[in-house]
Amino acid sequence: MKILIQSNLARIVFASIFLLVGSESFAQFGRGQQGFGGRGAYGYGRQRSTIPQAQEAPKKEEPKTAAQIVDETMPSITEAIGLNEFETAVLSSVLKKYVQERIEAQILKLPPEKMKEVYEKITERQDEELRAGLPLEKYEAFVELQKNGVAKTIKNNKKKKKKRKKAKS
Known part of the structure; x- marks a missing residue:
């Protein structure tokens, strides 16, 4: 019985430590509600921009005749x-x-x-x-x-x- 109580206590302590560490990591590394850097639900990876990206590099101006x-x-x-x-x-x-x-x-x-x-x-x-x-x-x-x-x-x-x-x- 003593062993059973100790194992249950160890499980509770382990679970509470896991929950505390897990919530801290979510808050610290941006996996909370706002995402990394406060950019909504995009999370990690390439951040989206409202400026459209050019499909090809701008052409070099040709010399005038x-x-x-x-x-x-x-x-x-x-x-x-x-x-x-x-x-x-x-x-x-x-x-x-x-x-x-x-x-x-x-x-x-x-x-x-x-x-x-x-x-x-x-x-x-x-x-x-x-x-x-x-x-x-x-x-x-x-x-x-x-x-x-x-x-x-x-x-x-x-x-x-x-x-x-x-x-x-």
Whole structure:
């Protein structure tokens, strides 16, 4: 009888220790009501996100063609220099041709000295063709635009217009 009481007592102690340890582990390791980290009933494993996952990696942007580059910049160049439609067409076609040559030179990946030489030759031929296709004042305005940039040229043109208006008044 003594052995029976001791075994029952041992079972009760063992069961109570098991229950205490088990409840502590559930609370400590996130197997309670809220799950690990308080994220609802997801528990362990990959946590779900409300942001949809992309199915494939975003594609690398393809380099722009010469025509795309020139077409993007022509409106601002036209505004800065004040070109008419014919002059815009001439400038656009010449720029497309020589921008394409520059892109092809970049693809060749020449040494820096050779690349500089090639760029200078391209620029010389472009200048000759523009000098022949544009009126002198428009050509000079384009050369000035290349030195200063489009934004600065537009700003200077606005200042000149304001000065002319003040002089006339």
